Amino acid sequence: MKKTLLYKFFAVFLFSGFFGYLFVSEIAGSILRDLVQSKEAHALYTECTSIATVYAQDYYNGSRQPIELHAQLRTLSKYMDAKIEVIDASGKIIIDSDDSEAFRKHTVIEDFDISDFGSKYYTINCFYNMFSENYLTVFAPITFRYKVRGYALIHKPMSDITEYTSQLSHIVNVTLFFIFLFAFLLLALFSLSLYRPIHKISKASDAYMNGDFSHKINIHTRDEVGHLAETFDYMANELHTLEDDQRKFVSNVSHDFRSPLTSIKGYVEAMLDGTIPQEMQNKYLNIILFETERLNKLTSGLLELNKYGSHGKTMLYISDFDINYIIRMTALTFEGICNEKHISIELILSGQNLYVTADMAKIQQVIYNLADNAIKFSHPDSSITIETTEKNEKVFISVKDSGIGIPRDSQKKIWERFYKTDLSRGKDKLGTGLGLSIVKEIVQAHGENINVISTEGVGTEFIFTLPIAKDQENKKEIE
16 A cells, blocks of 8 residues: 555645745744834934934033033943934034044035935935945934924944844744744644554555455544544444345345245146146146245245335335224234134224324234234134233334244344244245344334244244324324
């Protein structure tokens, strides 16, 4: 078996993990750079505003000399690790923290225009080519007597900010790497835990495909995979049972058809070749007719049983009817055979009328089959009792005989198709072994139960249930 599924799991995890790491790392780095840059600009702007409102105004009102202001700004620039300048409105440098004589040189920043900052309080560039690399420059206006006299500027190299950002990015990347590694390990463990049961199910399906339905999956988890494994085991058991049933069915049908066909063929050939004289042909024609009836009954039973599924599924025509009436009418159909065998049928019925909810035709067939079965295996001069009783919104129908009974080891097998006990073979040569199978299929199709109580040499009792009609009382009042 190719182990492609596991490889696909790992390939997908590695692919998604690698590119996911790169994507998240890049996005996180970009967000981090913008965040650090914005935070640094805001911090510098706060300091720049303080310089403009405290130090620079003192210069313009004459309370602070240029040399004194330069010394203070130089100390502040070292603390901030940035360059500080004070310029007038035209761009002439008045104070430079890096140059104590700047106010004497009258250096002017060419093309200076405060509108170049736009709506922001900072900019990132070489600041009118004053620097050889990009600087983060923030400004704050210096107002004196309600008029803008100049600007305080703070310049900080972007390389310093980038280095700090890189250090943070490195920490983030390492953290992301371990997060993705841990996630990958978890996903790998999950994949292995998912792959193993799938692999077992796949092996089991190969075994089923090769006809080995005894293979068990042995997965007992309480999840979808465990449910799937249980379903596969159930399916395999059903297929195995079906396969056995098919073998038994073919074997039983072959046996039950071969015997009468062999008999018919033998007698017909004997008549044709003159082995059986003409004066004795009527006797053997009656035997052929007997075997033909047996074949006809077997075929009818098979067709009837074919209407029912393996789980008692059949089309039912449900209605409310009087079960006592059906029992009385069914008992009358056996009057002739009962007189021949000197067998009496005793009816013990609950009330004059007893309505149930079921398929009337099929329930009549159940009662007929059970009564017919009881008559076949009853001794002459005996009685059969058919009784109805009500209990817990159910009607219990009992068919009891005092015949030969069923051996204990055969009582569970009598519901199987074509099954006959050794005693019944001698007692009922015309039987097909399908009657009780049909009875059970019909009762189970109604969602009800049927049971047997039998003692060998004493007799047998079959009991099945039907639901009482909901409007039972109204029907009795009408009657």
